[in-house]
Amino acid sequence: MKPLDRPPLLHVSVQESLKSYIADNQLGPGSALPPEGFLAQQLGVSRNSVREAIKALESVGILETRRGIGVFVKAFSFAPLLDNLAYGLGGALREVEEVLEIRRVLEVGLIAKTVALIGEDDIEELRQTVEQMRQAAERNQNFAAEDQRFHNLLFRCQDNRMLTSLIDVFWLAFYKASDFVNLANIDPMATWQDHYDIYAAVAARDVEAARSRLDQHYDGIARLLATRKTAPTPD
Structure with missing residues (x-):
């Protein structure tokens, strides 16, 4: 029997969903994402999963969190590549x-x-x-x-x-x-x-x-x- 492919981790699937949301809605730098609670409800996942996905997308320079304000699409930067390459x-x-x-x-x-x-x-x-x-x-x-x-x-x-x-x-x-x-x-x-x-x-x-x-x-x-x-x- 052919082994089953392992399903992606939940927070990875949430990352892909968030990236698709940004692309589908043509959100540019500075555009705000909906609140975590709304995203969790729409995706049918916990707020922790959404939070993990947002942190991961922050680490690669796609999103940025502004404390007390919300989560926003970040302007393109080579900084993450400089840090990791x-x-x-x-x-x-x-x-x-x-x-x-x-x-x-x-x-x-x-x-x-x-x-x-x-x-x-x-x-x-x-x-x-x-x-x-x-x-x-x-x-x-x-x-x-x-x-x-x-x-x-x-x-x-x-x-x-x-x-x-x-x-x-x-x-x-x-x-x-x-x-x-x-x-x-x-x-x-x-x-x-x-x-x-x-x-x-x-x-x-x-x-x-x-x-x-x-x-x-x-x-x-x-x-x-x-x-x-x-x-x-x-x-």
């Missing part, structure tokens, strides 16, 4: 390399637009950030925060919030999943030099040099990952 990847190098490749294609493909649009204020902030990286590198200190800021500044002029969020997603996922903070410190001056060269090309508004240096930067990271993959595992 890196931990889901863990230390699996294949997945880390795939994240790196997506980030590489994204940034190298869009750097020409940055060169065309970037203003002097952003160029100056890039210069200051690179200088902070140099000072930290000379002290053999980690500068992961400055690294993230550099890549955000590089594309801020494009005024594309989706792009900014994706860069943050890929940056955080890669750094946490690969423990790249330690990798970067193998040669912090080389890491600083990579970023300085990218900055210099952008400041000179040299599209080909900016594209080439950004690509070379990621090529260097890929080599470090490959080295780590082939390194012998300690007993």
Whole structure:
């Protein structure tokens, strides 16, 4: 006999019902859901089941509870993905390399637009950030925060919030999943030099040099990952 499929947990079924309700009624960000009691009555479940489902949908950024007011549809955000993606990847190098490749294609493909649009204020902030990286590198200190800021500044002029969020997603996922903070410190001056060269090309508004240096930067990271993959595992 074929084993029976296990029915979904009740609160999972309630989650699906709530998502269907939002979609069917075309509820946008800020729209209120009916009270818990009404939802429980309509679905034929307990208020606790509704409450569990709402908490689960809050955790993935679909709903938000405003204390004393009610439950509302939340505006889309990458925050839940930022919070969970890196931990889901863990230390699996294949997945880390795939994240790196997506980030590489994204940034190298869009750097020409940055060169065309970037203003002097952003160029100056890039210069200051690179200088902070140099000072930290000379002290053999980690500068992961400055690294993230550099890549955000590089594309801020494009005024594309989706792009900014994706860069943050890929940056955080890669750094946490690969423990790249330690990798970067193998040669912090080389890491600083990579970023300085990218900055210099952008400041000179040299599209080909900016594209080439950004690509070379990621090529260097890929080599470090490959080295780590082939390194012998300690007993």
